[in-house]
Amino acid sequence: MAEHGDNPEKERVLAAILSAFTRAGMRRTRQRSRIAQALARLARKGATFSTEDLWLNLRREDATMGRATVYRAVDLLLEAGVLDRVVLPDGSSTHRVCGGAHHHHVTCTGCNRTVSIDACLPGEVLAAVSRTTEFVIDGHALELYGRCPSCRSMGTDAGV
Amino acid sequence: MAEHGDNPEKERVLAAILSAFTRAGMRRTRQRSRIAQALARLARKGATFSTEDLWLNLRREDATMGRATVYRAVDLLLEAGVLDRVVLPDGSSTHRVCGGAHHHHVTCTGCNRTVSIDACLPGEVLAAVSRTTEFVIDGHALELYGRCPSCRSMGTDAGV
């Protein structure tokens, strides 16, 4: 609900993905265009997805879409920084469209929708850890979990 | 290196694991005792492990140790809170012995050794996210990555 056409945004994402392919010196094929379209759709919804799911969906609109093709494309886009990894509360790792700089996500435990956030671990916390553990900290992963407004208004049950 | 016998600690962990089995109304079998011992060993080293690895190791000392038995035990211990999930930088999810209260881990990218830390996301950060996203935040996962003192002194290369 509350999804009204912000197609400019969708176009922007689509263009970003397509250009990521080109930038990496890769050919623009029919399959990759379809993948880009599906990702733009997912990006608009802020949904996370597994590669397998993405393939299953794509196969619905094109029965010949090869599984390996989708897996290969997702790998390339992860490497290109167009996709991010998002870890769900059960430990399973999914993906999300998300170029840009360092950031984290809040994922709704009801509908799996994710939202990017600027919030990050304060430098003092990192400094304190570094001091007590003597580790040199050079990276971190932070995932927040919660319930989005619409899942809350729908009661305790899941959305998607 | 720098491993000198702190067996009291190891015993404590062993007892904690065994009692977790009992507490859950589960029988104490030869297999579960061996699993508990292996976990106590891992706890002492602060090592993360995959269930498959744990099984492979256990099978070395007892060739009849069933894979399913180990997988089932790990599930039970995860549920019992004796084991934690630790997500590595590549997104793969491993385990670690770790009862106790809410906490997080620093994992060494050289040797995969993990250390528990008290540090956590400050309440203000959570409040800010809650405000801007309108999500009700009810959980989070935080993993820090870095290099431990011994891996650093060994140069840029990996330990294990």
Add this chain to the structure above:
DNA sequence: TTTAGTGCAAAGGCTTTGCACACCG
């Protein structure tokens, strides 16, 4: 034309499941 990209099918990991037997309580 050249060669990256594709689909298919098979192979590989890791994890779970089904079932008869073993053994704890």
Add this chain to the structure above:
DNA sequence: CGGTGTGCAAAGCCTTTGCACTAAA
């Protein structure tokens, strides 16, 4: 004894790989 727990083997997922074919550039 009775029912939980076990080992084995098979089946299931998800993911990767090998190879001949297709189609971008």
